[in-house]
Amino acid sequence: MSTPPNIAETITLETLAAMASDKRKELGQFLATGALYTPFAFTEETKSLDSLPETIELYCGGTCGREQTFERSERTRGSNYSDRGWGRTVNYQCRNCKKRSQIYMYVWNESFWKVGQIPELPEGIDPKLKKALGDSLQLYRKAVRSRSFGFGIGAVSYLRRIIEDKTDELMDLLRDEKWELWAAADRQEYDNARTTYQYSQKIEYAAEKILPSSAFANGRDSFKALHDVTSSGLHGKTEEECITLFDHCNLIFTRTFQMLYEHKREREEFAAQLLALKR
Ligand SMILES: [Zn+2]
Numbered sequence: 001m002s003t004p005p006n007i008a009e010t011i012t013l014e015t016l017a018a019m020a021s022d023k024r025k026e027l028g029q030f031l032a033t034g035a036l037y038t039p040f041a042f043t044e045e046t047k048s049l050d051s052l053p054e055t056i057e058l059y060c061g062g063t064c065g066r067e068q069t070f071e072r073s074e075r076t077r078g079s080n081y082s083d084r085g086w087g088r089t090v091n092y093q094c095r096n097c098k099k100r101s102q103i104y105m106y107v108w109n110e111s112f113w114k115v116g117q118i119p120e121l122p123e124g125i126d127p128k129l130k131k132a133l134g135d136s137l138q139l140y141r142k143a144v145r146s147r148s149f150g151f152g153i154g155a156v157s158y159l160r161r162i163i164e165d166k167t168d169e170l171m172d173l174l175r176d177e178k179w180e181l182w183a184a185a186d187r188q189e190y191d192n193a194r195t196t197y198q199y200s201q202k203i204e205y206a207a208e209k210i211l212p213s214s215a216f217a218n219g220r221d222s223f224k225a226l227h228d229v230t231s232s233g234l235h236g237k238t239e240e241e242c243i244t245l246f247d248h249c250n251l252i253f254t255r256t257f258q259m260l261y262e263h264k265r266e267r268e269e270f271a272a273q274l275l276a277l278k279r
Pocket residue numbers: 060061062063064065068094095096097098099100
């Protein structure tokens with residue numbers, strides 16, 4: 001009777017190659033969005049990886065103005081080439097416009113660390129979000145900057161402040177839009193929300209009343225993250241945990257405020273047209 005094969009032996013070369021390829025992709029994502037001075041770790045199966053991905057996905061802040069594939073632009077690699085080392089640089093260029101480049105400086109020994117990047121900040125603040133943020137844009141930039149330097153606690157603090165400022169605007173918008181249509185119970189609910197709800201609950205309450213429910217199909221976790229950011233849920237979290245938290249609520253935050261801004265703008269345009277008709 002033959003003995004069952006050792007588990008380690010069942011990992012074929014193909015499997016290892018597939019694992020390395022997945023890890024390289026993950027490394028590409030880390031290059032594009034990971035924080036500086038934060039280690040990217042390898043598993044036992046992927047620790048011998050020694051080449052960076054040929055392409056990464058980045059927002060192109062040039063004429064493209066959207067996410068594009070960026071390609072490594074230096075071509076000096078021989079057969080024994082390794083990307084590992086201390087204080088090395090890698091340059092990626094937008095494949096579409098061939099104008100924008102992103103350079104990273106890194107250390108790659110057991111783990112991988114980004115230690116510098118030019119341009120310094122991801123440029124991908126959506127123009128619509130910029131408009132929607134209005135006066136809060138400067139705070140938002142600081143949040144993104146803190147995040148890219150690995151200061152997760154700082155990043156969520158800035159985001160928290162913007163959420164607090166914007167929530168009041170959101171509640172006003174809801175009141176303007178619905179008050180006349182509401183029955184006494186709805187008005188009571190609104191007053192209750194305004195005075196007793198936490199910020200994240202107010203956002204969820206108001207956004208659900210104004211925006212289509214499809215907008216929040218996958219938003220539950222993000223609202224939970226928003227809640228943590230705007231309540232005591234933040235205490236005791238590490239920088240890394242805060243970065244994860246920031247990323248989670250950044251998504252719903254961006255989506256909600258963009259949509260609300262659009263909604264508000266459409267409403268104002270409609271009101272202006274109506275007013276013009278009456279003249
Ligand atoms: Zn481009």
